[in-house]
Amino acid sequence: MFSLGLLKKTVAALTFLVMLLYVLDILRQVHNNSKLVITSMNNVLQQLSTGIDAGPDPVFHKVGQTQALAFSAYLDVRDEGRPFVRVFVLAPRDINYNHFTCQLFYRDPPTVMNVSAKEDLISSHYGFRYGVYNFLCNVPDRTPYPSHVSLVDRASGSAEPFLPSIPVVVPGDSVTRHDFAVCLPTLFGAFNNSLILVQNLEMYRILGAGIVTVYNTSVSPTVNRILTHYRRVGFLEVVQWPIENYLNPSKGWRPDIHPGELHYYGQIATMNDCLYRNMYRAKYISFSDADEVILPRQWSNWADMMRAIDVHQSTSAFYFTLHTFPITNEATWTSPMGGQATGTDILNQTTKQIPPADTMDATTKILGCPKGLVYVSVNTVLISRPGYGVHTVPDAKGTLQHYKRWKKEWQLPDSSVLIRDFHVQNIFGSLLRDRVLKSLDELRESSAGE
Secondary structure (H helix, E strand, O other): OOOHHHHHHHHHHHHHHHHHHHHHHHHHHHHOOOOEEEOOOHHHHHHHHHOOOOOOOOOOEEOOOOOOEEEEEEEEOOOOOOOEEEEEEEEEOOOOOOOEEEEEEEOOOOEEEEEEOEEEEOOOOOOOOEEEEEEEEEOOOOOOOOOEEEEEEHHHOOOOOOOOOEEEEOOOOOOOOEEEEEEEEEEOOOEOOHHHHHHHHHHHHHHOOOEEEEEEOOEOHHHHHHHHHHHHOOOEEEEEOOHHHOOOEOOOOOOOOOOOOEHHHHHHHHHHHHHHHOOOOEEEEEEOOOOEEEEEOOOOOHHHHHHHHOOOOOEEEEEEEEEEEEEOOOEEEEOOOOOEEEEOOHHHOOEEEOOOOOOOOOOEEEEEOHHHEEEEOOOOEEEEOOOOEEEEOOOOOEEEEEEEEOOOHHHOOOHHHEEEOOHHHHHHHHHHHHHHHHHHHHHHHHHHOO
16 A cells, blocks of 8 residues: 555656656747747746846847847837837848747746748948848737747757847837937947037937937946936936957948958947837937037027928938038036046037038938838938938038047148038037036036945
């Protein structure tokens, strides 16, 4: 006769065997590209309820055994009734990726769905080996929006169903919406121009920006304190971009002069990531560098300017022509409480060059309407959505102010092509000075309290 203890052990063993067979059956279904996997295993439940553990650095995820690096994902709901997830990937352009598929993860109930992945290379890569891809994953009908997504390399033959995944940024009612956002590219090389950073952040705020997104690879300790301050007050979003840990990025835009695997620290990647990061929280996005400002000429802010020039509501982007202020010196500002910033002083720059229209230097930057944009490049729109076009803004209405450091004075433009421009000083000078000094005081106070 069986004892009660032996009976309990037998039941426990049988239960374990049944659960083991259940897990093996689930793994077999996923390996065979099943359409839907629903599991009640405790470890999977925990992963889906708290977010998939992506390891110590959640930014870049290697896809299978390939050289592709997935780094962000966004839900695109602009096509009525056809939502899909855009997965951003850096990958060599000489390889076909039609063996990639998407795994969509859901929280409630905990679910994994395998769907196809459509490969889409962003055309702007400047001839470097690595380009920026979107892999488009359709969300199946009558399903909720996924919380995470993974790209699976079917060619690798991996049977692992629960791969490190990327959170899907989903538009929601709780998102703070702004009329204007600013996208700044990567700060790298221990970036230390602290004065122009503070001045331009305050200029963006004066002009009407509600949020600024910047990508950080390497900055000086002083600049890092500035980024931390503006992040704490809710005006700045700092996205860590440790691209040097994964690739050899170029320090420029010409492979023959600045060799590397990827254009200018991944500028095309960060610009388009920033576009979708701000897709549903901003009406307009300014794409510029940290030493640039899109400046209204007949108005004191962006809102009044856009009310005047965005008359058709079917423009995906407005192009503003580059006006270059050559910089050869630095300045240091000191606030009443002793806060300091050193670098380019835009209020001390009144001489500029307007590059001739038929030259390579005659370029533009974009103030875009995200609902009409698909992909952007440094100076132009690559693809607009159907029904949208672009518009070049006359200089009399708005210009791009570029405060460019000249490392070699002999390359400075000839004085015959330089003209005087006091617009920033006359319209914004007093307010900008007060805002910058106040910000430096706040930075001084926060540093003293650390």
